[in-house]
Amino acid sequence: MKPTIKIQLLMLVLFFMFAGVANFVFAQTTVQDIKLADNLIITPAGPGVYRIVHSLPWPANSLLVQVANDQFVMVDTPWDNYATQLVVEWLQREFPSAKLLVINTHFHRDCLGGNGYLVEHKIPTYGADMTVDLLDRIGHDRDENSMREFRDQGKRELADVYKASPLVAPTTTFPINQGMLLPFSGDTLEVFYPGPGHTVDNITVYFRNRKLLFGGCLLKSLGNRNIGFIGDADVLNWSASIDRLREQFPLAETVIPGHGAWGNMALLSHTQEIIAAYLQQNEKPE
Ligand SMILES: [Zn+2]
Numbered sequence: 001m002k003p004t005i006k007i008q009l010l011m012l013v014l015f016f017m018f019a020g021v022a023n024f025v026f027a028q029t030t031v032q033d034i035k036l037a038d039n040l041i042i043t044p045a046g047p048g049v050y051r052i053v054h055s056l057p058w059p060a061n062s063l064l065v066q067v068a069n070d071q072f073v074m075v076d077t078p079w080d081n082y083a084t085q086l087v088v089e090w091l092q093r094e095f096p097s098a099k100l101l102v103i104n105t106h107f108h109r110d111c112l113g114g115n116g117y118l119v120e121h122k123i124p125t126y127g128a129d130m131t132v133d134l135l136d137r138i139g140h141d142r143d144e145n146s147m148r149e150f151r152d153q154g155k156r157e158l159a160d161v162y163k164a165s166p167l168v169a170p171t172t173t174f175p176i177n178q179g180m181l182l183p184f185s186g187d188t189l190e191v192f193y194p195g196p197g198h199t200v201d202n203i204t205v206y207f208r209n210r211k212l213l214f215g216g217c218l219l220k221s222l223g224n225r226n227i228g229f230i231g232d233a234d235v236l237n238w239s240a241s242i243d244r245l246r247e248q249f250p251l252a253e254t255v256i257p258g259h260g261a262w263g264n265m266a267l268l269s270h271t272q273e274i275i276a277a278y279l280q281q282n283e284k285p286e
């Protein structure tokens, strides 16, 4: 055998070995990926459940669930109107008679950045009264700050994308302390406010039949060890809010953080560890 043929054979063997390993490792996450744009991926994650990840600039989670034959619920929008439009148009192609309802879990852009498109197209958007209030009082300033930072970092295009997609409040509100119960034929949603944490208005959404809990930015993924942006947080009371979340939904099996990999109830104690470490490091000397 000529050396070149030997090398070619070896490469072929290595290629199949790697392909096999890659297929095994990523079987859950890439095989069925639906790529709507370079930074926008939808992945089926169980019967009637879709994971949406939009990166603008960093990845944020949205959840899409079929709760009845013709009814879908999306928890949190992608970062901007255009990505939200791509998701809605994809849904209309896949399920031509689908109706959509959207819930925003707090007032930051990674939860409601696509409301402008949704409201314009008469798609119902739900959020807590406190979310509307906070968006009104500080949300737009937060967004201005982000745009300024992007420009300072030379990321002008990113700032322009945000600017072209102004933040819009949800149109249907509920008193945050009452939460909301939304029964559909295929699942029942419980919207629950556990108390302040990442923001003072962070709400959570539980899909009872599926034992699926969207914790949003109140919870960190296991791969994340940072407390993240705490400009609007209540770090001192955050951990107690997670305790209340644990008590409210003890049967939750799948738990979704605002960013990063989905997990289970371990995300709650993991986040509490991050908060405790932060508080310890930032303890003021007596
Ligand atoms: Zn946030």
Ligand SMILES: [Zn+2]
Residues within 6 Å of the ligand: 060, 108, 110, 217, 258, 259
């Ligand atoms: Zn977030």
